Amino acid sequence: MKEISKIATAALPLMLMGSSVFSQSLDDAKKAIDAEQYQKAKSMLKNLTQTQADKDENYFYLGWVYILQDYPDSAKAVFTQGIAKNPKSALNYAGLGAVARLEKNSAGATTNFNQAVSLAGKSSTPYLYVGEAYLLDPADAKAAADVLAKGKAVNPKDAALLVELGNANRLLVKSSEALTAYQEALTVDPKSAAATVAKGVLWRYANNFEQSEAEYKAALAINPNYGPAYREWAETDLRWAFNDPKMASAKVKEGVENYKKYLSLTDRSVESRMRYADFLLAAGDYPALQAEVAELEKVAGANNLKIYRYKAYAAYENKDYPAALAGMKKFMAEAGEKRIIPRDYLYLGRIQIASGDDSTGINNLKKAIELDTTQAELYAEIAKTLYQKKKYVEAGDAYNEFTKKGGRAVKLTDYFYEGLSYYFGYDAKKGNEEVLTKADSAFSYIIQKTATQPFPDAFLYRARVNEMKEKDRNNIVGYAKPFYEKYIEVVTAKGAPDDKSKKGLSEAYVYLGNYAAYKEKDNAKATENFTKARELDPTNKSVLAFFSKKGGATGK
Incomplete structure (x- = not known):
């Protein structure tokens, strides 16, 4: 009995060490996710699902990396495995809810989120990831804020949750509430680089660029290898450039350098490089974007359709219409309706018009407007195309839609071209007298609006x-x-x-x-x-x- 007791006593430190290794390894994987080192995190988590196969958390975080990398099918498979290991895994139900949202399955998302919250108990972490799932679409910031507030009530000292609550409030343009949440996160964890960077983002949207930069520098003082600080700094440089023409050239250049530092501190994964592509798209650097996606196509074209989306965007802007059409056709054919966004139809329409397929292109521009009614300016683009093709009555109708829905973007010249379109569209043989009335109305409007400075x-x-x-x-x-x-x-x-x-x-x-x-x-x-x-x-x-x-x- 004594020998057995000795063996048991000797084994106890080994058991504790094994537990510590697991805990540390999972913690390291979570830190890698926070630092946007997704390939590193994925490798660690795949190993954990093998060595600690009974731990449902491992499956969740692996699935979450897939979510962040835009691989919802892989994420769904892993979350399902996690639930098989533990049918009461709140986190994996939160993950399935996130997948459902990406699939535009609102009912499925609600069911899984409700299940996650009901199983959360005293843990705020499921609330955190339900909130993050809502924030995958910024339009759902209110739903995110609501569930994160409930998570805060469960655990007011969850720094990660407080940061996300701040992010949700920032998106809701509740700047004071956002700043309070970030400060609370820093009170809980003064060395939270994520919370410090989040404050920088908040200042960016207030156009206080100097303070924004100061926050990124503070985050890098906490953790010099925290890549997201450089990424957000690059985004701030870009906004600064747009807001201050005198600084534009210098800030775009600085932004590119900061983004390169971000890439060097992550793992230069396809996903990190795709975020760089996002940045180049926003910066309007289409030659660099086309070159970047050409390289990405070689290493990951078969596995990441978004590459073909950006290939099409960049090639169109660079007037390489055959390459643009090939890229967009591949993306649209394989992505599936759930992954297609209004901008895809916008570019497809523009590419088709530039390639001579006007009718189909115009229909796709109309599809873009249908999916995003804030894109009313596209009516002017449609009208211009129709006018150039001498389809005057249709052009007049398109200009009319624009003058009604375009808001501040509408100029008197748009009314003028509306009138011209209807004027040229009149055909006495057809007896379409109504177009003369519409033309007269457009010109009359201009006369009324230019009474003090007449427009001859x-x-x-x-x-x-x-x-x-x-x-x-x-x-x-x-x-x-x-x-x-x-x-x-x-x-x-x-x-x-x-x-x-x-x-x-x-x-x-x-x-x-x-x-x-x-x-x-x-x-x-x-x-x-x-x-x-x-x-x-x-x-x-x-x-x-x-x-x-x-x-x-x-x-x-």
Whole structure:
């Protein structure tokens, strides 16, 4: 019995050491995830699911890495394994809820999240990851904040949860609440680089770039190898560049260097490089983006379809339309509807239009608007394409949609092109009189809005539209008369007319000459107006015809 007791006593430190190794290894994996060293974390966690196969946490964190790397199918398989090991694994139900959200399965997400919370007990960690799952889509920040607040009630000293609560409030534009949450996290863990970086992000969105940089430097003082600090610093450089043109060149350059430091501190995984691609896309550095995705395609093209999305975006911006079309077709064909975002349809439409497939391209631009109604400016893009293809009535309808829904992006020139489109779209043979009414309305709007600084062409085209309403010159009504007269008044008030205005003035005097001749039966007045028209444009056919009838082109 004594020998058995000795053996048991001797084995106890080994058992404790094994437990410590497991705990430390899982902790290291979680630190690697926080530092965005996903390949490193994945390798460690795969090992843990083999050596500690009964621990459901190992499966959850491995699955979460897959979520962060945008591999929802792999994540789902691992979370399911975790639940098989422990049917009451709150974390793995939170993971399944995250997968369901990525699959746009709202009912499945709610069911799994509810299960996770019901099994959480006194642990705040399931609340943390349900909140993070909601934050995979920033539009769900309110739902994230609600569940994270419940997690805080369970454990007010969970620093990671407090950081995510701050992030949710930041997205809700509740800056004071966000800062409070970050400060609370730092009270719990003064060496939380994540909380310090999060404060930097908060200052970035307040456009306090100097304070933002100070926070990143503070985070790097805590942990010089904390890659996310450099990534957020790079994003701050980019926002700074957009907000301060004088600093733009220097800050974009600094941002690229900071992002390279981020890559050097992560594991240069495909996922880290894809985040760099995200940055290059936001920076508008399309040549660098196309080069980066070309390299990524060689090493991970078969496993990461997002590479083809960015290949298409960059190639389009670089006017390499065949490469753009090939990349987008591959992405759209294989990604599945659930992974396609409105911007994909936007680029697909633009690529198709640039490649000569206008009808299909326009339909895809409309699809982009349908999926994201904030993209109303695309109506202007559609209208411009239709106008260039001389599909005028359709162009007018598209401009009309834009002028109604485009908000502050709408300019008077958009109303002008709306009017032009309908004007050119009128076909007397088709009898589509309604388009003349729409054209007249567009030009009328411009006239109303430019009362103090008149826009001459609005009067000229409104006159032309109304002249089209005249069915018989011999029974002229004079619909266009006040607009031609106003056009003459506005143009002549500006001084000597240029060549373009001379043409317009000649046209106006010809109309007034015809009105005098056929409506008022005043030959002298008609001759006066035609004479003015001839002085401005001697080649005007109506002028030549009028004076020819009077006894020769000279008018004698």
